[in-house]
Amino acid sequence: MPSEIPVLPPRSLAIAAFSTIVEWYDFTLYLYFATVLSRVFYGGGSGSLLLTLGGFAIAYLMRPLGAVVFSHIGDKHGRRHMLLLSVALMTAAMLATALLPTRAAVGPTAGWLLLLLRCVMGFSVGGEYTGVVAYLLEGAPQRRRGLVTSSASAASEVGGLLAVGVSALTVSLVSTGDLERWGWRIPFFVGAALAGSVGIARSTMHESPEFQRQRDEGTVPEVPLRHALANHRGGIVRGFAISALGSITYYVGITYVPAFLTSVSKLSEAASLWLSTVAAVAVIAITPLTGALSDRIGRRPVLIGLCFASAALPITMFSLMAGRAPLAGAVILALLAGAVSAVGAVATAEQFPGEGRITGLALGATMATAIFGGLTPLAAQWLVERTGWASAPGLMIAAVAVCVLPVLLILRETAPNRLSHPRL
Numbered sequence: 001m002p003s004e005i006p007v008l009p010p011r012s013l014a015i016a017a018f019s020t021i022v023e024w025y026d027f028t029l030y031l032y033f034a035t036v037l038s039r040v041f042y043g044g045g046s047g048s049l050l051l052t053l054g055g056f057a058i059a060y061l062m063r064p065l066g067a068v069v070f071s072h073i074g075d076k077h078g079r080r081h082m083l084l085l086s087v088a089l090m091t092a093a094m095l096a097t098a099l100l101p102t103r104a105a106v107g108p109t110a111g112w113l114l115l116l117l118r119c120v121m122g123f124s125v126g127g128e129y130t131g132v133v134a135y136l137l138e139g140a141p142q143r144r145r146g147l148v149t150s151s152a153s154a155a156s157e158v159g160g161l162l163a164v165g166v167s168a169l170t171v172s173l174v175s176t177g178d179l180e181r182w183g184w185r186i187p188f189f190v191g192a193a194l195a196g197s198v199g200i201a202r203s204t205m206h207e208s209p210e211f212q213r214q215r216d217e218g219t220v221p222e223v224p225l226r227h228a229l230a231n232h233r234g235g236i237v238r239g240f241a242i243s244a245l246g247s248i249t250y251y252v253g254i255t256y257v258p259a260f261l262t263s264v265s266k267l268s269e270a271a272s273l274w275l276s277t278v279a280a281v282a283v284i285a286i287t288p289l290t291g292a293l294s295d296r297i298g299r300r301p302v303l304i305g306l307c308f309a310s311a312a313l314p315i316t317m318f319s320l321m322a323g324r325a326p327l328a329g330a331v332i333l334a335l336l337a338g339a340v341s342a343v344g345a346v347a348t349a350e351q352f353p354g355e356g357r358i359t360g361l362a363l364g365a366t367m368a369t370a371i372f373g374g375l376t377p378l379a380a381q382w383l384v385e386r387t388g389w390a391s392a393p394g395l396m397i398a399a400v401a402v403c404v405l406p407v408l409l410i411l412r413e414t415a416p417n418r419l420s421h422p423r424l
Contacts, residue, residue, distance in 0.1 A: 008139030012205045016135045017151040019198040022087065023128045024159035026094060026121060026191050030056055031255040031377060032167045032276065033187065035262055035269055040102050040180050041111045049263065050385075051111070053378040059118030060374020066126020067362035068225065074127070074358040075224035079135045079208040082358070086127030087202060091195035093120040098188035102180075122374075129156070130361040137349045138210035138357075142416040143295060149346035150291025154284055157338060160254070161280035166190055168273035210354040221356050228352075228359040235351035239364030241407040242303065242351075246337075246344035247373035248400045249310055252393050253333035254279065256377040257321070261330075263381070264322050264390050279330045283338030290342035298415045299347040304408050306340050310401035314394030322390035350414035372400060 030037070034056070038048035066086075074082035097117045103110040132152050140148035166187045174183035214220045221227035228236070257279070261272035294302045313336060320329030352360040380393035 007141050008135075008206055008209060013136060013139055013148060013151075015201045015205050016083070016132050016139075017148075018155045018158070019083070019087070019202060020129060020132050020152045020156040021159035021162065022090065022191065022195045022198050023125050024156035025163045025194060026090070026159075027125065028160040028255050029163040029167060029187050029191060030118070032164050032258050032273060033184065034259050036171070036179060036184050037114070040184050041114050043103055049259065050378065050381060053259070053381055055111070055115045055118055057375045057378045058115065059122040061370050062119045062122035063126045063370045063374065064362065064367050066123035067130060067366035068126070068359070069123075070127025070131065071358040071362040072224050074131050074134070075221055075227075075356055078211050079131055079138075079358070080202070080205050082127055082131050083135070083205070084199065084202050086124050086131065087195055087199045089124035090121060090128070091192060091199060093117050093124060094188060094195050095192035097121075098185045098192055104181075126362070126366060130358055130366060133345050133349050134358050134361065135208050137346060138208045138354065139206075145350075146291040146293075146295035146299070146343065146346045146415060147288060148291075149349065150287050150294075150342040153291075153338070153341040153345050154287035156341075157280055157283040157287060161277060161284065162194075163187070163191075164258070164273050164276045164280055168270060168277060171273060172270050210357075214355060219355055221359075224356050224359040225363075228356040228363060232352050232356060232360040235360050236364040238351045238407060238411060239348040239361060240368045241404045242344045242348050243365040243368035244372045244400055245303075245307060245310060245404045246340045247369045247371075248376050248397050249314075249333075249337035249340045251373040252376050252380050252397055253314065253317075253337040254283070256380050256393065257330050257333070259377065259381065260318070260384070260393065261321060261326060264384060265326055267326065275327055275330055278327065279334035282331050283334045286335050286338045287342040290339040291346065294343040294346065295415060298413045299343055299350070300408065300411050300413045302343045303340075303347060303411070304405070306336065306343070307401050307405050307408055309336055310340065311398045311405070314397040315391045316394070318391040318394040347411075347414065 034052045035049060038044060038052040042048040042051045070082050070086055073085065100113055101110055129152070133149060136149045136152055137145055170183055170186050171179065258272045258276050261267045261275065262269055290302065314333060317329040317333045320326065348361060348365045349357065376396060380396060383392040384390060
């Protein structure tokens with residue numbers, strides 16, 4: 001995009017960035033509350049936690065479908081329109097979840113209803129993060145794209161922090177009996193209120209200047225999916241690889257950790273949630289620093305360094321969490337995942353030009369997130385239970401890092417500060 005194209009007003013950028021709080025609040029809330037939901041909707045006992053995590057995985061597979069549908073809207077009708085529709089659907093799904101009957105009231109039907117609403121939520125989230133990342137990248141000053149785009153990751157960690165904080169407070173202040181009768185609803189009502197507030201704020205956002213350019217020049221793709229597949233296949237592959245690393249470090253290294261600490265380390269639900277709160281604060285601190293570093297030295301060297309760390313550290317960190325140093329292991333994993341997410345957000349978006357960008361992200365980044373995000377907590381728990389090896393989830397992260405490294409080593413630099421002729 002030419003440098004003279006105007007940037008977005010700071011208010012629109014701030015609304016877009018901080019609206020990711022809602023998406024991550026919901027998805028991390030489900031995992032942080034997994035042990036409680038396993039009792040409320042699946043009766044507790046052997047296998048109930050796996051059923052709950054399985055529901056998360058199945059619902060997460062709806063994300064690519066939602067991404068393709070919403071990306072068509074975003075690439076053809078505008079980023080703002082796409083973001084308004086996705087948050088409206090998310091609000092409805094969150095509120096309906098808070099009002100669900102439990103297994104004690106309607107039997108196994110409760111579990112199926114929960115799964116249905118998780119699928120609706122997964123579909124709506126497909127239009128969230130990629131749309132926000134594209135919007136921030138296209139509206140930010142060229143030399144601050146890494147920092148500004150990473151703010152979506154930082155804000156999403158605020159959502160994760162809020163989710164774990166609300167969960168921890170609820171579990172700590174409500175008795176076990178009341179928690180299973182009605183207390184579990186509190187965090188979901190909070191989420192519905194947050195989503196509704198974000199919808200109102202987004203109605204005041206400006207349209208992306210990049211989409212305005214496309215509309216003015218008549219270059220808006222007629223069929224974004226066909227355009228992306230015909231012109232951006234390389235970008236889709238690169239985006240998939242970067243997002244695979246970001247997804248598995250995040251979903252195994254952060255959101256699965258409370259269930260790991262409860263089931264393997266035998267910490268109480270309250271203790272594991274408070275420990276995860278500390279880890280979430282660490283992620284919020286590291287995210288903008290990593291984004292700014294990628295502006296200064298480039299996306300490629302930062303990603304390569306983090307990929308090496310992802311191959312070397314996780315096995316030891318899970319061992320620490322299963323032993324006598326759960327806090328150290330959880331915080332180091334969280335810092336690693338937060339850093340990868342920060343640079344990964346801008347790096348994946350920069351693999352595509354403005355035309356068809358959100359569809360390219362949907363096919364690459366969102367597909368990787370569905371596979372290496374939604375499925376991996378279930379796989380991690382299954383591996384731990386089958387092998388009895390507490391560090392098995394760390395091996396999963398390391399294996400993906402080793403597979404992704406060759407792609408990163410040949411990755412072309414995209415940071416405008418490191419290019420003679422910046423391009424979008």
